[in-house]
Amino acid sequence: MxxxxxxxxxxxxxxxxxxxxxxxxxxxxxxTPARTAGSVRLGPDPGQAVAEYRADLARRLPAPGEETLALVQLARPLDTTDAAALAGPSEVVTGVFRVPLPRVQTALRFEPVTGTGDAAGALDVARQRAAFAAGADVSRLTGRPAAVATAEQRALDTPTCACLPAFVVRADRARLEALAVAPGVRAVDAAPVGTQVTDLALAPLLPEQTTAADPLPDDGPVPQA
The missing domain is CATH 1.20.5 (Single alpha-helices involved in coiled-coils or other helix-helix interfaces)
Structure with missing residues (x-):
């Protein structure tokens, strides 16, 4: 028993x-499905046609009233002041910095945007961090890559540098829809609701990529000081 x-x-x-x-x-x-760092891609796939990529974006928007992260991709790069004005009340969480040089491949630099109440000021601090990162590249690279990094650092050190081809916001559907039709915006790519910044893998559509997300040419002269 x-x-x-x-x-x-x-x-x-x-x-x-x-x-x-x-x-x-x-x-x-x-x-909630588990996600790993860099598991949520925002931006076109390599070689994808621009028209095909843009046509698929509306269905990715969150349901009304829900907030999520989204990559705002621009027709031309903006400086930090103009980017903050475009973002409006949306919270900017990441600045995507890239110095546009004709027929020269330059780095995409992803910088967190912290602080509240002054988006332009927070973006400008992020710009300064991007300039510092370019300076670090100068010290470790040689030849053409070092020359390119030098040109990048010089441009990013300028407060009015139009070096923001994209940025990440946190916003609801209504705000993302408004951004998508704002002048100068090419695409708004929304992540699934619940995505964290650390989950993102960003590959923005660049202003020079007009027909497909193909590699840009790298056969132009590097500007000298």
């Missing part, structure tokens, strides 16, 4: 554990 009692007690405990796990797993509804 004692053995049977012990077995019954153990079986009862196992049932309690299973039921507790079932309840815990269903209290919050469907579980």
């Amino acid at each position: 004692r053995a049977r009692t012990r077995i019954a007690v153990l079986a009862g405990l196992a049932l309690v554990v299973v039921l507790a796990a079932f309840v815990a797993g269903n209290e919050g509804g469907a579980p």
